Amino acid sequence: MKLYSAPGSCSMAAHICLLEAGVDFSLVKLSLAGNRQLPDGRHLSDINPKGYVPVLELDNGEYLTENIALLQYIADQNPAAQLAPASGTLARYRLQEWLGFINSEVHKTLGLLFNPVFEQQVRGAIQDKFSPRAAYLDKHLSQHDYLMGQQFTVADAYLYVVLSWCPHLAVDLAPYPALQAYLAHIATRDAVKNVQGAH
Ligand SMILES: N[C@@H](CCC(=O)N[C@@H](CS)C(=O)NCC(=O)O)C(=O)O
Known part of the structure; x- marks a missing residue:
């Protein structure tokens, strides 16, 4: 998994949860104040057409956006960390x-x-x-x-x-x-x- 995150932004919540969950992930930092270019030359809008962070790149190459979705995904992938109650309850x-x-x-x-x-x-x-x-x-x-x-x-x-x-x-x-x-x-x-x- 790869988290695209900007310093000080809401994307830090997903970062905290990835660490809490003990997940193997990499972090790609970008500045919202700058031109929003990614280190590989792409633009933030190439991975999220909505143009904002957080973005989580999943192991199958898909991109997941929206804090609420990312946070629950991280919790559900790592149930031992008990970051969310079980689905359906x-x-x-x-x-x-x-x-x-x-x-x-x-x-x-x-x-x-x-x-x-x-x-x-x-x-x-x-x-x-x-x-x-x-x-x-x-x-x-x-x-x-x-x-x-x-x-x-x-x-x-x-x-x-x-x-x-x-x-x-x-x-x-x-x-x-x-x-x-x-x-x-x-x-x-x-x-x-x-x-x-x-x-
Ligand atoms: N609905 C989105 C909003 C995310 C959001 O507000 N991200 C801010 C940082 S906290 C951002 O990237 N803003 C840049 C922009 O809107 O252009 C979510 O909950 O994930």
Whole structure:
């Protein structure tokens, strides 16, 4: 397997999960700020016509895109790592509930703040949308170690990565102490430290 990833981006979640799963994989780093050329001369859009990371190249040569798909694929290929509950169980739908929430409500809300053309009023509106979502997470994490309860899953890797953008986006997490404690705890995992060192 080969992961195409960009430093600081959401693709770090798949990287963390590949390490957590102990998978043999190679990493291809590219810069989203640059021309998005791959080391072999191709362009990011050659492997993902949608033009973004993450992209996972499977052993059969196919490319898989979309965080939610990649993360579940990595978990399912390596069940011993227990990064996701078994397919078809209610717990698995709960995981997908979290992944959907992280993807469309957290990732895609916070991600808007990277756009420098948005002025203060728009940034304030984006933060207003984010706040109740952060409060929801904070309440849940005040009662649970991880999103799924006792067990670290791919959803935690994904949430960790997108919330790690907050300091760079001037989004204050101080009102959410359980969320801050959760992030500090996730940051101690070897896979997370390794990925942060590699990017
Ligand atoms: N729907 C995609 C979105 C992925 C995404 O937002 N990737 C960002 C990095 S965090 C990216 O590559 N952005 C470049 C672009 O959109 O041009 C997914 O969940 O995988």
